[in-house]
Amino acid sequence: MSLINIRNLGVTLSSPLFSNLNLVVNAGDRIGLAAANGRGKSTLFRCIAGTLDPSEGEITKARGVTIGYVEQNVPQHLLDLTFYDAVLDALSPEQAESESWRVDVVLGELDVPVEFHQRPLKALSGGWQRMALIARVWVTEPDVLLMDEPTNHLDLGKIAALEAWLNALPRDVPVILASHDRAFLDAVTNRTVFLRAEQSPVFALAYSRARSALEDADAADARRYERDMKTADQLRKQAAKLNNIGINSGSDLLVVKTKQLRERAERLEDAAKPAHLERSAGAIRLANRGTHAKVLVTLDDAEVLAPDGAALFRTGKQFICQGDRIVLLGANGVGKTRLIAMLRKAIDMPEIAQDGIKATPSLVLGYGDQALADLRDSDTPMQAIIHRFDIGDQRARALLAGAGMSIDMQARPIGRLSGGQKARLGMLVLRLAEPNFFLLDEPTNHLDIEGQEVLESELMQHQASCLLVSHDRSFVRAIGNRFWQIERKRLIEVEGPEDFFAAAALAR
Template sequence: MINLQNLGVTLREPLFSNLNLVLGAGDRIGLVAANGAGKSTLLRCIAGAHDPTEGAVTRARSVRVGHVEQEPPPGLLQASLYDAVRDELPEADSWRAALVLDELGAPADLRERPLAQLSGGWRRLAMLARTWVGDPDVLLLDEPTNHLDLSKILTLEAWLKALPKEIAVVVASHDRSFLDATTNRTLFLRPEQSQLYALPYSPARAELEQTDAALARRFERDIKTAQQLRRQAAKLHNIGVNSGSDLLTQKTKQLKQRADRLELAARPAHEERTSGAIRLEHRTSHAKVLMSFDDAQVQTPDGVPLFRTGKLFIRQGDRIVLLGANGAGKTCLLRLAKSAIDGETPNAAVKATPSLVLGYGDQGLAELAGDETPVGAITRPFDVGDQRARALLAGAGVGILAQEKPIRLLSGGQKARLSMLVLRLARPNFYLLDEPTNHLDIEGQEALAAELMREEASCLVVSHDRSFVRAVGTRFWIIEGRRLVEADRPDDVFASAATGGAGPA
């Protein structure tokens, strides 16, 4: 259907180059790369919305490409969910809009609401439905699981698996479990040597690591050989100067040229460009019980009751993952806990030890002032000078050019890494993290999980990312109807969500 030939895009520096890919009927390709490494740009090139710097995209005659971007166009936000989908259809086929919305599980009461009033998850599904009714032969999905809760992610997985076999799909995603469930090929996008494997993400990642290890060994070998050639050249040079031998001088020149060629060819092409490091610094607390909930009432900001917590405790070293559908009250529980720690709204049913130092991460990254610069976000609350702040920002993946921009203009990945840097400098002893992996690439997700475990951090985390939940959690709370209960294993909750249940009893 589509053929990419020596494709490359350069924006200040190469995003990718010399990319060759044939996309045929039935392909399900997972597209994996670091934040800002070109996934969205590549999808736009395939869709014909972006011109590559080099190479060509050839499409079969009459092939229809459906491109689902991360956000709806601003001009569509006032349209209702139903109209946003129906407007892509001729009047005679308008019935298909309701059919696709049924397939994706859109409730009737949401269909007449403007997209501007819907959650990020429903906006994503609206754009998918709007694209799908156009009968594409190739479907391009850009971060389709962002802002979706677990039940909707599983619905989307099932929907993709049920697509006609001849449809080709390319999914750019950081959700490892989703990629494993929905793809049969994986493209690791890199600046110079992208790697394609006829495998889902996890086995492809294992193959990639073996390939990278072999490249690393070859790189070390070639560099050692080049160093030996230079040493030989230096010895011959000295002998040639002393003896006046033109032959030895010529031999010296040849050895240096061989060393130059080896070093040039031995560039570590296996090394993937990183989005920046994630580090945490977790101070300890002497308290054994950090927080207690004595059947606290959790409610919306305007006072609508959602559920009761029952009698639960958070102890030193607990890494608790809070699970539940969007709208069940997960964020409201985190805000209730934050209010108790900050002492803003005293609540006899929620108690926090006085020694708690809170690290709070909002899923919308609202704790970062949009008009402030990254440098200001670091130097204003923390005792670090301008030079140190800039070095910390660069190490976290916020480059020199971005450091003086208003935070609202940063990418989602840059904002997420800036938020993690702020948490590190605060040195908390307890974390409340609301969807911390939403804007992080796979490297960032793994680094955050590793840091939480390495620091033996105590935390209450909201996440729908199954790989992250399995890696981080030591305890699992789930909002079930109007109560908060504890599950023994996350897979019990995942299995229940897959079958439409609320969770374990």
């Protein structure tokens, strides 16, 4: 059954975000929306939800269809409400009074712990705030569900729970998801839309297979364009040769033939369409100044403590060596970020002894955390660069432009940038530090798929040494060559991440 029909849809702001989107949304569809940051995913959702008019095309909906839209950010007015009241607030006053039981049902479906029901949203993690937004929409029983970056801030257990919940939804409720989590899209979708400025293709495939089909189509387009342009060039050369003969011989027939060949060349050139070239949201490049040390960090049974002093785990005897790309695995709260903080302190402030941690003196640290806390919201990108590094204004502007920031953005407070823009600024800061060892806590949190793949490539190409924490399964699989797991208050080395991923899914 068709619930939404999208025909020739396009949105242009300062430039086209996407165009020529044709999509029929049927009952049971699980549609993944893929596009780079700033390419119109949230804009398309607003068009479908009816809060924004497209620049071209139309959207028609079946009579009476209701749309549930899970946005990315928690509205400010909800932060002081408890989890329960924030969900209850989504119902009409009449429903809230007589059907409050619906809130209990939804919180049960989403496995929200009872002790969280009466906690204010502002006291909960970003992951639980995300679950509250989902619950608020689902309690209204929409006919179509739109979800914008639903896995942001979720740990692996919650991502697995969300996957299971989505796959268990009634099959008559279509879901459209915008996400940069490749493994998540593969697990929950059966169709994929790629938003593009010229043409927005749709595939009846989950993300990875759709991406492969898209690359094949792009390659075929590139070959076709090259062939057409080559044929047009040959026609023009033939026309030029015949034109010379015609002028010299005075033949009207050859002049007509020349005109026909040129017209054929023009028609070919007009009809030929270049293959799609993705407009970069900003370059991500890293540097690795290298070090002669083979062992970069030695952990000698260091004890990792919680902020209140409680023992979390001991590291045992471990070594981080040059070329290691170590992924730190463990459930939320077991001490991953605490270990990274201890390592950062040992490298940045070697004069303050860290029991059980010894870093080689030649280490230069590149640090990035999921909150991008090293970037002050009140600074501008220009200030963030020129205050840290000995480069002039002109060089700083060129570097920021290369990272995807216009002159206007460069003078804007960092707090007003999008998550993706801040992430690319953070990567530029990492590059300019010229580290030889990286500590990365959720580095892909705000990066689009293109950015994730470029970061993977940069870390591999520069043979970077790093210790990282990530809930992005695709990123972990691509990057890691060693894996440490925190389990039963010990740090142990494991062969790979798959057993941990499977256990996280079972423990949801």
